[in-house]
Amino acid sequence: MTTILAIDQGTSATKAVVVDGEGRMLGLAELPVRPTYLSGGGVEQNPRELLDSVLNAGRKAVAQAGVRIDGVTMANQGETVLAWDPGTGEPLSNAIVWQDRRSQGICDELAGDGRRIADTTGLVLDPYFSAPKMAWLRRNVTREGVVTTSDSWIVHHLTGQFVTDAATASRSLVTRLDDVEWDRELLELFQLGDERLPRIVACDEVVGRTSAFGGDVPVGGLVVDQQAALLAENCLTAGDAKCTFGTGAFLLANTGGSAARSTAGLAASVAWHVRGETTYCFDGQVYTAASAVRWMQDLGFIRTPADLDSVAADDPEGVLCVPALAGLAAPWWRPDAKAAFTGMTLSTGPQHLVLAVLQGIAAQVAMLGELVAGDLGQPLTRLRADGGLTRSRVLMQAVADLAQVPIDVYPSQHATPLGAVALARAALDPSLSLRDAVDEWEPSTSYEPRWPVEQAREFRARWDGAVAATLTREGER
Known part of the structure; x- marks a missing residue:
């Protein structure tokens, strides 16, 4: 073997x-x-x-x-x-x-x-x-x-x-x-x-x-x-999508053999070129995910990423965060964007800010899922997830609630190298199909949306308003 x-x-x-x-x-x-x-x-x-x-x-x-x-x-x-x-x-x-x-x-x-x-x-x-x-x-x-x-x-x-x-x-x-x-x-x-x-x-x-x-x-x-993570998570059919929560968060969706262009400002690129055929994908980026968590560590809000769920408040009490610590990607493409908190009062504490950052990351992922669905011409039915931050149940539940799709968490923290393993198997054995080169898996955890649709829409509308206000201030400088 x-x-x-x-x-x-x-x-x-x-x-x-x-x-x-x-x-x-x-x-x-x-x-x-x-x-x-x-x-x-x-x-x-x-x-x-x-x-x-x-x-x-x-x-x-x-x-x-x-x-x-x-x-x-x-x-x-x-x-x-x-x-x-x-x-x-x-x-x-x-x-x-x-x-x-x-x-x-x-x-x-x-x-x-x-x-x-x-x-x-x-x-x-x-x-x-x-x-x-x-x-x-x-x-x-x-x-x-x-x-x-x-x-x-x-x-x-x-x-x-x-x-x-x-x-x-x-x-x-x-x-x-x-x-x-x-x-x-x-x-x-x-x-x-x-x-x-x-x-x-x-x-x-x-x-x-x-x-x-x-x-x-x-x-x-x-x-x-x-793209390696996309492969490891068996996103082999057009419409299959995953989001990796690493330094940034990256949502990719398989678009099959068609080199389609996005109408929503997403990146369209090669997923992989195997057996003489090219498979393509749409790709949306959240520039700061784990790097935003590291920023909260540096500020003393949490000691380690493992503290996220124990520190995060149950309710942000009106606090919103646009975690644009390294700018905003699709659909805004505003590298000049800066992070912002809104809705704070004298009663706001670190627990509210931690939850607001996690919800801000989730809101961007939900936006990307909506854009991908628009480009694909069909809604996402499930979203696969991998990366270190999938350990945070608060973040994963927020993604499920705001995107209004179930989230299936990949059972290994090593999706990227495991995807590369599949390609290496294909390289070393030309008789092996790509599907057979990828290991089967079952989710370690799945998250179903708990919020009703109207609650998700209301939050998204308020968060979109916070983004618009942030970008307006940056544009006026």
């Missing part, structure tokens, strides 16, 4: 799991990585820390498993970029994280081309995606070497190859959604026309071999983290 080492290189941690052919987890290691938050919207990571975390977490997981691995796979952050020397592999810049907003000026310069970019790529012109940050690096840091997403750099260190997967490439703003190829005109638009770019590979492709974790084994099944 095939045993896979899967690495999930994320924003705040790198996780490595060893999974055997029957889906049993034999080894697990997780190491923190620490983004640096700068004034002016900058968010950076030390590339060496990222690479070391991949190597060390992988080696620890393999040592814990005590077995020979047959392959290595990796899921990556998706839109984090850096400059590096392809000859030596040395980084030439810090990694610019997907949350970084410093390339907003470049997006403003190209605003007149926004419709053309959206029609070609399926994406909204925003600093969240790769190309604006790549252009910002070229203007402000270095003209040397190559500038790519972080996966290309890490995979180069593992295998010597210069590649990126189809799902990651589709998050760049310079890739055609329909045929998943780099678009030269868009590259020129971002002043990236002379760049040497990695080869775009399928998600079920073996891209090289590595001896970094013992033995000499193939590397394949590369994918973006959110």
Whole structure:
């Protein structure tokens, strides 16, 4: 049976799991990585820390498993970029994280081309995606070497190859959604026309071999983290949707083999390219979820995320929160948005603020679910959920209440690497169907809506008003 080492290189941690052919987890290691938050919207990571975390977490997981691995796979952050020397592999810049907003000026310069970019790529012109940050690096840091997403750099260190997967490439703003190829005109638009770019590979492709974790084994099944979770949660049919509650919250819905564009400002991108066929998805983002919880920790409202449910009030007593601590994504696309609390009085305490933040995260997820349903032309019947914050019953119940759909919680905290495991199995065994490569699962917990429809609508209307007021104040500055 095939045993896979899967690495999930994320924003705040790198996780490595060893999974055997029957889906049993034999080894697990997780190491923190620490983004640096700068004034002016900058968010950076030390590339060496990222690479070391991949190597060390992988080696620890393999040592814990005590077995020979047959392959290595990796899921990556998706839109984090850096400059590096392809000859030596040395980084030439810090990694610019997907949350970084410093390339907003470049997006403003190209605003007149926004419709053309959206029609070609399926994406909204925003600093969240790769190309604006790549252009910002070229203007402000270095003209040397190559500038790519972080996966290309890490995979180069593992295998010597210069590649990126189809799902990651589709998050760049310079890739055609329909045929998943780099678009030269868009590259020129971002002043990236002379760049040497990695080869775009399928998600079920073996891209090289590595001896970094013992033995000499193939590397394949590369994918973006959110798409990996979509796969792990068996969202294999158009209309299936999941939301991952990590550093941010990300709601993705499978749209099948159609490269449809959103009419609601959602991102449309590649879910995976497997067996010669491309599956697409709609994608909506909440920029701050666990990062908002960490902010509450720093302020002393809670000691750890495990305290959320015990601290949160039963009723917010009129307090609302727009947790736009890193701006707002779809449908607003306002990187300048700031967080706000409204409805506070002298009786407001930390317990009300904690509940208001959780309800604010849930309100954004509910909004995304509504937008996805509109684009799909059918309502979501259930929403699958994964990630660390699914441990909060208060948050999960708030999502069910505000979205008015049942929530099925994935039974493992490791959906992303398990999705990558499925793709690695497909890469190593061409006779295996994708459906057979994904392990079956049953929800650990399900949440049914408790609020009546009218209560959910009333809350959503008040919360929408708080967002509008926040954006109006920002626009007047």
